[in-house]
Amino acid sequence: MKGFDYKTDAWIQWCPGCGNYGILTALRNAIAEVEIDPKKLVIVSGIGCSSRIVYYIRGSNVHTIHGRAIPVASGIKLANPDLMVIVAGGDGDLLGIGAGHFVALGRRNIDLKVLIHDNAVYGLTKGQAGPTLPSAVKLRAMNYPNSHEALNPLLLAFASGYTFIARAFAYHVKPLKDLIKEVLMHRGSAVIDILQPCVTYNDLMTRDWFEKRIYYLDSLPNESELLQKMKEVDRIPLGVFYKIEKETFDQKINSIMGRKNKGVRNV
Amino acid sequence: MKVDLSLAIGGFQGGGIESAGQIALRAFVLKGYEVFGSREFHSNIIGAHSYYHIRVGGKALRLPLDALIALDAESIFTHLQSLSKEALLICDQYSLTTKASEIPSMSKALKRRIEQNYGDLSLNKILTDQELKIVALPMRDLLKELSHERSMISVSKALNVMGISAGLYLLGLNKETIKKAIEGQFSNPGINLKAMEIAIEKVKDLERKELPDGKKEDKLILSGNEAVAMAKISSGLDFLSFYPITPATDETLFIEKSGKIITVQAEDEISAIGMALGASLAGLRASTSTSGPGFSLMNEMVSFAVQAEIPIVITLWMRSSPSTGIATRTSQQDLLHAIFSGHGDTPKVVIASGDHSEAIEDTARAFELAEKFQIPVIHLLDKFIASAITTVDKNAFRTLPKRDFSENSDGYLRYKITEDGISPFLPIGRATMIVSSLEHDEYGSATEDPVDREKMILKRIKKLEKASEVLSEESYSVYGDHEPEITIVSFGSTKNAIMEAIEELKIPIKFVQLRILSPFPDLSKELVGKVLVIESNAGQLSFLLKVHCRVDGTAKKLNARPIYVDEVVKAIKAFMNGEKEVIMSEGV
Numbered sequence: 001m002k003g004f005d006y007k008t009d010a011w012i013q014w015c016p017g018c019g020n021y022g023i024l025t026a027l028r029n030a031i032a033e034v035e036i037d038p039k040k041l042v043i044v045s046g047i048g049c050s051s052r053i054v055y056y057i058r059g060s061n062v063h064t065i066h067g068r069a070i071p072v073a074s075g076i077k078l079a080n081p082d083l084m085v086i087v088a089g090g091d092g093d094l095l096g097i098g099a100g101h102f103v104a105l106g107r108r109n110i111d112l113k114v115l116i117h118d119n120a121v122y123g124l125t126k127g128q129a130g131p132t133l134p135s136a137v138k139l140r141a142m143n144y145p146n147s148h149e150a151l152n153p154l155l156l157a158f159a160s161g162y163t164f165i166a167r168a169f170a171y172h173v174k175p176l177k178d179l180i181k182e183v184l185m186h187r188g189s190a191v192i193d194i195l196q197p198c199v200t201y202n203d204l205m206t207r208d209w210f211e212k213r214i215y216y217l218d219s220l221p222n223e224s225e226l227l228q229k230m231k232e233v234d235r236i237p238l239g240v241f242y243k244i245e246k247e248t249f250d251q252k253i254n255s256i257m258g259r260k261n262k263g264v265r266n267v
Numbered sequence: 268m269k270v271d272l273s274l275a276i277g278g279f280q281g282g283g284i285e286s287a288g289q290i291a292l293r294a295f296v297l298k299g300y301e302v303f304g305s306r307e308f309h310s311n312i313i314g315a316h317s318y319y320h321i322r323v324g325g326k327a328l329r330l331p332l333d334a335l336i337a338l339d340a341e342s343i344f345t346h347l348q349s350l351s352k353e354a355l356l357i358c359d360q361y362s363l364t365t366k367a368s369e370i371p372s373m374s375k376a377l378k379r380r381i382e383q384n385y386g387d388l389s390l391n392k393i394l395t396d397q398e399l400k401i402v403a404l405p406m407r408d409l410l411k412e413l414s415h416e417r418s419m420i421s422v423s424k425a426l427n428v429m430g431i432s433a434g435l436y437l438l439g440l441n442k443e444t445i446k447k448a449i450e451g452q453f454s455n456p457g458i459n460l461k462a463m464e465i466a467i468e469k470v471k472d473l474e475r476k477e478l479p480d481g482k483k484e485d486k487l488i489l490s491g492n493e494a495v496a497m498a499k500i501s502s503g504l505d506f507l508s509f510y511p512i513t514p515a516t517d518e519t520l521f522i523e524k525s526g527k528i529i530t531v532q533a534e535d536e537i538s539a540i541g542m543a544l545g546a547s548l549a550g551l552r553a554s555t556s557t558s559g560p561g562f563s564l565m566n567e568m569v570s571f572a573v574q575a576e577i578p579i580v581i582t583l584w585m586r587s588s589p590s591t592g593i594a595t596r597t598s599q600q601d602l603l604h605a606i607f608s609g610h611g612d613t614p615k616v617v618i619a620s621g622d623h624s625e626a627i628e629d630t631a632r633a634f635e636l637a638e639k640f641q642i643p644v645i646h647l648l649d650k651f652i653a654s655a656i657t658t659v660d661k662n663a664f665r666t667l668p669k670r671d672f673s674e675n676s677d678g679y680l681r682y683k684i685t686e687d688g689i690s691p692f693l694p695i696g697r698a699t700m701i702v703s704s705l706e707h708d709e710y711g712s713a714t715e716d717p718v719d720r721e722k723m724i725l726k727r728i729k730k731l732e733k734a735s736e737v738l739s740e741e742s743y744s745v746y747g748d749h750e751p752e753i754t755i756v757s758f759g760s761t762k763n764a765i766m767e768a769i770e771e772l773k774i775p776i777k778f779v780q781l782r783i784l785s786p787f788p789d790l791s792k793e794l795v796g797k798v799l800v801i802e803s804n805a806g807q808l809s810f811l812l813k814v815h816c817r818v819d820g821t822a823k824k825l826n827a828r829p830i831y832v833d834e835v836v837k838a839i840k841a842f843m844n845g846e847k848e849v850i851m852s853e854g855v
Contacts, residue, residue: 010712039696040696052713054703055712061700062545062701063702063703064541064704065567065570065571065704068538068568070541071541071542072545074538074545075549076545076549076695078531080550083695100535253531257527
């Protein structure tokens with residue numbers, strides 16, 4: 001299959017130049033290369049610009065409500081482990097209003113792949129500060145500088161127990177596609193924090209701003225350097241930070257219920 | 268001879284009150300009587316006053332009490348004014364020397380009322396002039412007898428069995444029946460049987476009248492929580508997600524224990540209903556259970572389920588609100604909350620059950636309606652039913668067929684416009700589709716087009732109209748006289764108390780018991796004479812009835828206690844004498 005086979009006839013309503021286009025292309029190409037049957041592909045989103053992605057990729061998709069993609073996706077995956085279930089949402093959606101569910105997913109290690117479209121603003125409501133916006137920054141639509149500290153998605157994911165944690169840049173489509181392919185093969189709660197500039201409202205963290213700071217990790221950081229790598233802000237490392245194999249939630253539930261785990265790898 | 272008894276066993280929370288109550292229920296069932304037991308307890312793990320109220324010979328609670336088994340002094344003070352004139356009081360000798368002011372766990376409000384009524388006197392003095400049959404047992408000596416075998420601390424746990432055994436024996440049950448009931452209660456009843464022997468030995472020479480055998484039937488003895496749990500299992504529930512909350516959790520844990528159903532403890536109620544909706548989308552029969560505060564959190568998901576057309580059964584065990592209210596006490600305060608839950612035009616079904624048998628029936632019906640119309644169904648129950656125990660017919664449980672997914676997946680339209688508004692359902696994973704919270708077209712793609720929008724909103728409303736047609740006959744039950752002086756309208760757990768009150772009053776009264784509250788049925792032909800609404804809230808059904816039809820008066824229960832036959836009788840009489848608003852205040 002080709003990425004093209006997953007296209008829909010919906011008009012894409014993101015702003016020209018939006019980082020979301022890179023994510024869309026990378027995701028389409030990744031699922032095409034892994035050859036997922038569109039009927040078995042389930043993208044679940046919350047609310048916000050990023051959440052529109054469910055209309056742009058052919059699948060058996062669900063557009064839920066603000067912050068609640070993870071609970072609905074969890075129910076789908078537990079009900080039918082044969083499906084490839086991907087959660088897509090912004091930093092506001094997944095780490096603001098949906099933060100409790102984000103943490104709970106890490107604790108459960110359900111086999112869901114979470115893609116954070118991380119642009120540090122609430123775009124659809126026109127530019128309020130998102131959870132990952134650095135402190136004291138004033139973006140164009142904000143009345144005052146940000147009085148909150150920025151949340152670090154990688155550290156939160158690590159503390160919550162995610163078994164696959166990575167960071168990517170939305171405009172680097174090929175490395176992002178490869179990373180998504182890797183995440184699709186992982187079994188357990190996985191997260192990619194995708195730096196995705198909002199061309200309209202985030203006039204600080206632009207494409208140029210990121211390109212001056214990002215660099216790729218040479219290899220998986222070892223235990224002693226892991227937290228330090230996750231904490232880096234002046235230079236921003238990309239790639240896989242953490243990856244382990246652990247029993248998943250549905251395996252545990254099945255063993256409690258005395259059922260044989262199907263053990264289906266979902267691609 | 269019709270045996271009709273009302274008794275209570277009281278003590279401190281954690282002191283085996285529930286076991287004692289269940290032994291009593293089991294014993295009367297073994298004897299062949301109809302029973303109903305209601306548990307009243309504090310929101311506290313151990314220490315506060317708790318009691319079990321048992322009615323023998325009926326399915327509703329009655330006051331005053333014919334007997335009180337008081338394991339401590341606080342129980343006597345608490346129920347003092349609920350006792351009939353010649354009631355049997357079984358208590359500890361030591362309790363009688365106690366003053367209310369000496370009991371630290373007792374509420375200040377109750378102490379104040381006792382002081383006003385009797386002064387700060389010991390029970391001995393307070394009870395002097397009364398005609399109660401007091402059996403004061405030397406509990407410490409009796410426990411010492413038992414402690415020949417074990418430590419005093421371990422045998423003190425058998426105090427409940429001593430009290431209840433003496434009580435049941437003096438009320439006319441024989442030793443063999445009590446023994447069987449105890450054996451049924453504990454997996455290892457040894458020490459408790461010995462406790463029973465000691466207690467009965469002590470009271471065997473007192474005056475008692477052996478009760479005649481009743482009609483023995485092979486029935487189940489269940490709490491409301493258990494009845495609903497078993498009904499869900501029997502209905503073929505596949506998936507249950509929950510967040511712990513009183514009084515819903517016991518239902519969930521019963522289901523979890525069965526080991527047959529995927530049961531997930533969520534991080535909050537939003538997630539609990541979210542996961543259930545996800546499982547339902549994937550084709551499973553799914554449900555969640557909660558109470559008022561949890562349902563508040565679920566509201567956004569109710570709206571989502573309506574918009575995205577996802578079947579879901581929400582079992583809503585109402586408790587005393589608003590806010591945290593009194594978490595372990597009953598009320599019917601979430602009626603309007605349920606009907607109007609979710610933002611926007613959100614057609615949904617709300618079912619209410621009047622007792623255990625109806626709760627079982629309605630559980631299966633809730634799944635059928637949710638799946639047929641692809642809507643949220645809210646099943647309203649309350650704490651009173653949740654923890655009340657009674658007998659239920661073994662054949663009351665229905666099984667349901669699996670959900671039907673026969674639609675062709677090629678060219679599948681999740682929101683296909685049809686004549687009745689119902690689009691064929693295929694689960695996620697069976698066809699490409701979009702399930703959407705945004706307004707959408709037939710495929711599920713987002714749309715803001717005015718024509719699409721109008722079509723979709725009418726489609727969703729049409730489903731409820733269809734449900735209304737299907738349900739019209741079954742939306743309410745009518746009891747009593749059809750050419751009455753007054754018509755009583757009520758819903759939920761007030762049912763049996765009202766039925767018994769009507770029977771007792773022997774005047775022509777019609778009783779319309781609402782089973783479906785959304786879509787609200789047409790009652791215009793049913794309301795004859797003056798209309799009295801009876802409910803355990805500040806007038807929510809009255810409000811609905813005023814909007815849909817008419818109402819002349821309301822009898823309300825607001826003190827977070829169950830409803831009693833006697834206060835209903837009084838309320839009806841007051842209404843017939845012209846009172847428009849009656850507040851029923853019985854219960855402790």
